[in-house]
């Protein structure tokens with residue numbers, strides 16, 4: 151197996167294992183936390199009535215359901231994801247809606263109907279491919295000429311206070327995670343516009359535009375400090391570091407996360423800055 155193939159396989163295993171389980175368990179909380187991101191993404195993607203839309207890496211289906219409302223009965227949305235548990239939950243949430251399909255597949259390899267979509271979109275679902283140029287070439291084949299790709303991805307880790315504060319607090323007690331390589335998949339893999347431009351144009355897309363959006367993320371989702379700590383220890387960089395840390399070091403790390411979040415408490419909310427790109431490109 152090449153490095154890229156192995157990294158890709160590792161991601162698929164992760165999203166079908168601990169990653170998927172946490173995202174299903176935390177779905178309602180995460181969606182409340184990410185509401186400002188969803189709003190910015192939907193405003194930029196602007197799915198219109200009658201359009202055929204693909205939601206890449208749709209996870210538990212929240213953005214897919216929003217798009218289903220926007221395109222209406224004369225349109226259609228496909229939520230595609232490689233995670234069985236997450237897509238299973240999305241399917242249940244979608245119920246009997248007729249303008250909606252769920253596909254359990256690898257976006258990098260799935261044979262899309264050629265030109266079958268008007269719009270490809272994603273909330274944080276496109277940064278996990280082992281070979282991104284090949285994946286984005288495969289996705290482009292599913293989009294009609296002139297159709298658009300619009301996705302949200304994180305700007306650099308240092309700008310994402312909501313991830314940095316808990317992780318640095320935890321690092322007082324647990325070992326540091328190895329730094330990912332510049333081409334490795336992961337949440338911050340698309341932080342650098344130059345890299346994303348190289349990937350997309352190499353896959354035949356137009357030069358993308360990058361709109362920075364600053365958001366305040368309530369990591370407590372209105373549920374108070376304890377819930378914020380729980381969320382920080384289940385999703386994001388600190389959760390990964392904790393998972394790999396020796397058991398006996400975790401309580402001190404969690405206590406440090408709690409202390410570091412206290413200054414951000416505002417009633418039942420715990421709001422920290424987040425930084426995303428909204429990336430748009432066209433097929434041809």
Ligand SMILES: C[S@@+](CC[C@H](N)C(=O)[O-])C[C@H]1O[C@@H](n2cnc3c(N)ncnc32)[C@H](O)[C@@H]1O
Pocket residue numbers: 161162165206207208209210211212230231232233236255256257258272273274275276278279
């Ligand atoms: C950070 S989660 C975001 C999920 C969802 N879009 C959301 O915002 O709630 C990343 C998603 O990308 C999916 N994913 C990762 N690699 C994928 C691939 N090769 N093909 C399809 N989905 C993939 C994961 O299973 C996961 O659901």
